[in-house]
Amino acid sequence: MAIERTFSIIKPDAVRRNLIGKILTKFEDAGLRPIALKKIHMTRARAEGFYGVHKDRPFFGELVEQMIASPVVVQVLEGEGAILKNRDVMGATNPANAAEGTIRKEFALSIGENSVHGSDAPETAAREIKFFFNDDELVG
């Protein structure tokens, strides 16, 4: 399988509960390497831009409020089949449906406060990485 890069956010609910290290360990144990990583506090405009694809969904307003409530960690993960692997490690969007051992099963509070975001496809990964990182910040 090819080496890929994917985009990941450790969301406010997890950062607030001091879970950055525990969540990074899950990624690293699965063979995903953080090649770029920073802690930021998203502005409303940035969160609305990032989640623009969901702007007509009923949960959009609440999602944006949750994402700007406090800092997040944005990162690029690299590894074999990283896009799918990241989604496996995260578990289902709704923690009620997440498998044992996944980040969301272990840490998520609700579908909105579900601790992590991850790109769902190669095109999304490329767009989301560019949204937060310059090329010279990706230091493999």
Ligand code: CMP
């Ligand atoms: P994420 O992977 O960050 O992508 C969009 C987010 O919207 C999702 O995780 C959830 O946290 C949030 N969300 C809230 N309600 C829903 C819903 N009903 N369906 C999908 N996503 C939802």
